Amino acid sequence: MKVLHVLNHSVPHTDGYCIRTLNILRFQEKAGIDVAGITSPHHEPPTELSAETIEGFRFYRTRSVGLSARSVIHELQAIKRFKKRILEVVKEERPQIIHSHSPCLWGVAASGVARRMRIPFVYEVRGIWEDASVDQGRITTKSLKYRLSRALESWVAKRAQGVVGISDGLVQEFYSRGVPQNRLWKIANGVDVDAFAPVQPDNGFRNRLGLEGRSVVAYIGSLYEWEGVDDLIRAFVRVHELNQQATLVIVGGGDILPALKNVAAECQLGDTVRFMGKVPHTDILKYYSAADLLVYPRKRTRNVELVTPLKPLEAMALGKAIIGSDIGGIRELFPAQPLCIYPQGNSQALADRILTFLADPSLSKRIGDEMREYVISERRWDKIVAGYHAVYAAAGIPRNSTT
Numbered sequence: 001m002k003v004l005h006v007l008n009h010s011v012p013h014t015d016g017y018c019i020r021t022l023n024i025l026r027f028q029e030k031a032g033i034d035v036a037g038i039t040s041p042h043h044e045p046p047t048e049l050s051a052e053t054i055e056g057f058r059f060y061r062t063r064s065v066g067l068s069a070r071s072v073i074h075e076l077q078a079i080k081r082f083k084k085r086i087l088e089v090v091k092e093e094r095p096q097i098i099h100s101h102s103p104c105l106w107g108v109a110a111s112g113v114a115r116r117m118r119i120p121f122v123y124e125v126r127g128i129w130e131d132a133s134v135d136q137g138r139i140t141t142k143s144l145k146y147r148l149s150r151a152l153e154s155w156v157a158k159r160a161q162g163v164v165g166i167s168d169g170l171v172q173e174f175y176s177r178g179v180p181q182n183r184l185w186k187i188a189n190g191v192d193v194d195a196f197a198p199v200q201p202d203n204g205f206r207n208r209l210g211l212e213g214r215s216v217v218a219y220i221g222s223l224y225e226w227e228g229v230d231d232l233i234r235a236f237v238r239v240h241e242l243n244q245q246a247t248l249v250i251v252g253g254g255d256i257l258p259a260l261k262n263v264a265a266e267c268q269l270g271d272t273v274r275f276m277g278k279v280p281h282t283d284i285l286k287y288y289s290a291a292d293l294l295v296y297p298r299k300r301t302r303n304v305e306l307v308t309p310l311k312p313l314e315a316m317a318l319g320k321a322i323i324g325s326d327i328g329g330i331r332e333l334f335p336a337q338p339l340c341i342y343p344q345g346n347s348q349a350l351a352d353r354i355l356t357f358l359a360d361p362s363l364s365k366r367i368g369d370e371m372r373e374y375v376i377s378e379r380r381w382d383k384i385v386a387g388y389h390a391v392y393a394a395a396g397i398p399r400n401s402t403t
Helices: 016-030 072-093 104-117 129-135 144-159 168-176 203-208 229-242 257-266 281-290 302-306 311-317 347-359 361-378 381-385 388-395
Strands: 002-007 034-039 051-054 057-060 097-101 121-125 162-165 184-186 215-220 246-251 273-277 293-296 322-325
Touching: 002 016, 002 072, 002 104, 016 034, 016 057, 016 381, 034 072, 072 104, 097 104, 104 121, 104 144, 121 144, 121 168, 121 388, 129 144, 129 302, 162 168, 162 388, 168 184, 168 302, 184 388, 203 281, 215 229, 215 281, 215 347, 229 246, 229 257, 229 347, 246 281, 257 273, 281 311, 293 311, 293 347, 311 322, 311 361, 322 347, 347 361
Parallel strands: 002 034, 002 097, 034 057, 097 121, 121 162, 162 184, 215 246, 215 293, 246 273, 293 322
Antiparallel strands: 051 057
């Protein structure tokens, strides 16, 4: 079987979208599926290369449309260019399945090629991009662009032979939009349990960061408003009052990094909060190993309620105890751990949860071990990616098909 994955962007980027894609390719290849990817005109940086091989996988590229503002005209031109490029690649690669991933713009292009070439089309929803734009303050739910994006995504999903959602919330969302239950599938986020295996703390690294003898609470991920890191900083006022050895380490970059530094300054936390900025991907495991506890204080928005994040799974695979807010996308990751959930926006409750874990290292160890066991049982990529066989079979391509 050969599958062409239609993507917004890909490695060498290392965001959650690209990490999921790369693991799908890796584990589909291990399962005997021939895979290739094609990226949209929005892949950055723009390139004149027609294709690249990265980590052994073929990624076909599409030239940027070249307009700076992403207006309706820009998007229409991008769809047209991408559709033409997908058709070229399909004629060269001859895939048996076209598997398009969010956003829906590229689903429009991919579904058109699939219909023309009479190839089954699968659409994977990783998030509601118009709701993400609302969270970023770019559009409102009453805007024409929001309504058009929502209608377009529903249209793409209804044309697909299979629709994949990465969470229960997304599957239910598209069922409510009229996609039949027998065409809906959940293929959750996962983690490579071999790459993210428990490691001994790197004391030398902790010392270089000035964390010797400290109780380290960490947030590792992108810094956007909906991640709720400002709530975590405010909770640390109470944490520090009751545990002078507690230090908050924030690893990552994003739009609100300057605002978060202002919050820390207003709270007069000094070097109790350490901003590490965006760090090399090769160093991430060192920062995980330096942490005693990971916190994911996401805020309640429509998109965040529906989407499960990837970073907490990495921490869980490493045997780390984690705390998260009680939103849908977080609760779905560890439903059997009520100690790890607190009411979103309640800084005192969050502080109390943090203090409970810091006061009892044996509790952190037990919870971390249970989370590691859960990930191995339910969230390892090889097990998760195997679910695509059923999706493709239902779309009309049996597992061992070679034609």
